[in-house]
Amino acid sequence: MQSNGRSSLSAPAAAAIVVDGLSKTYHVPEREGGFGAAVRSFFRRRHRDVHAVQQVSFEIRPGEIVGFLGPNGAGKTTTLKMLSGLLHPTDGAAQVLGFTPWERKPGYLRSMTLVMGQRNRLSWDIPAADSFLLNQAVYRIGDEEYQRTLAELDELLELAPIMRKPVRNLSLGERMKCELAAGLLHRPKVLFLDEPTIGLDITAQARIREFLQEYNRRTGATILLTSHYMADVTALCERIIIIHHGQLKYDGAIADLARRIAPFKLIGVALQDGAGGDLSRYGTPIANENGDGKQLIQVRSEEVAPIAAQLLADLPVQDLTIEDPPIEDVIERAFHE
């Protein structure tokens, strides 16, 4: 699909991440439930090929923050695992910072990070501060740089009150902050974030979001993140990549997505005296969840002006608004197209 003006594939050195025809097929055993099936499968295993990622290609420039979206099972995590060197692809190639990820060269492992929302890099039984010190040694961070980075992370994430407690005693949000800090102490140039805000409350989500933005601004790091929270995506990413059933569905500006996927506008109408009326002959009625009492109809973008004029002429209109559809709905629609 659209390539957001990056179609000049000429200079791979300029890109932080180059993914070319990446594919991953899992060979998974399968059997039906029940005793008979269990016995049969003992003698003859049946396998099925699951094409988790198929021929995915994209490029990401240094310093970009890109949202990587798709419904559950779309292949997002598999892709991130391949890019962070945890998975060998079945086919295709990828270069991140000039490295082939799954060769797992120490130089590569030192310059990237993968933070997964529910997996811990931190040792459960000891305070995060101790794990940080371990990371300092493992990633060969000099004392001065370590202190500076930790101070910076503390300033952004407010670690001081929580990093001395055993990790098992932290709340989910506190743990996530420590996870992020542990993953960023070595100042990676590339960040793969898989659901970095999962399970967090709105305030904590917002904090992590601000932090990522600030980290990106300060260090120029390249970030590829998945999230189920559209607020994360709209706040952080100008560009999104959508995959579904392992295939790339969209790659481009988030602003263009609505135009391409959902060339609709929403017209909200409030009639005088709170009167109701059937607006279905003007456009498709949509349930209004704002609680402002307006009736909503969806119309094609190019028909907005004539329909609005028609509404004003036909009905005792007190208030009329024209809005873009919520991005959540647009992305939802993109998944299912």
Add this chain to the structure above:
Amino acid sequence: MLRIYKRMWQVNWAEQWQYRANLLMYLLFWLVSPIVFLAVWTTVANSQGSVSGLTANDFTTYYLTLLIVDNLTTQITIHILAYKIQDGTLSGELLKPVHPILTNTLINNLAFKTLMLMVLVPVWLVLCLLFQPDFSSVTPQSLLLAIPAIVLGFGNSFLFGAIITCVAFWTTRVYALNEFYDALFILFGGLFVPLQLLPQAVQQIAQYLPFQLRIYFPIQLILGRVPPDAIVRNFALGLLWFVIGLALFQLVWRRGVKRFSAVGA
């Protein structure tokens, strides 16, 4: 690299202290089988005067030395790592630019061992008071010689323990394999019975296997019962097994990680 080991030690040491109850169970487990063997053989020796020339006190001395040597050369890698391979949490360690087994797992073993030893030594002293072993043959030289033997014994046991654990990359039944491996140890290592009491043919086989290098050889060395040519032969054999173990481990680890990353645990 030294710094990495130092920090890993700090982390693993702190972690070990979190499992005090666990440690007590391990300690009991550790004590039970040598003491049972000790009791059985001393009873037999007492009733017959001796068993193939070994007196009751010989058995006591042997098994009380074994308690310490066994702890120093054992490894618990399968308990540290196999579940991480199976549930995929090994991923977290694979993201780090150091070898998980040769750093974290190794240090974890050493931290466990040290803490165990701290608890074991007082218990051991009490047992010595109770059973009155005869350590008159132990000399400073024999103790000094035993140090490299114990290091080598642990090196080999660590490598082969790691190899067995790596089988978890291919099968979830790795614990059964480990049980079998432990059984070989009990028989050929000198735990069930001092090796000189085994049938001649079995002794012939046992002396070339790595198992005796971990337990029987260091014990006999400490007790000053190994002739010089056998000392040289056993050290050479230990080094040979170490090289074989290292090569095999590298192979199994590389293949294993590749498989791990193919199935996407």
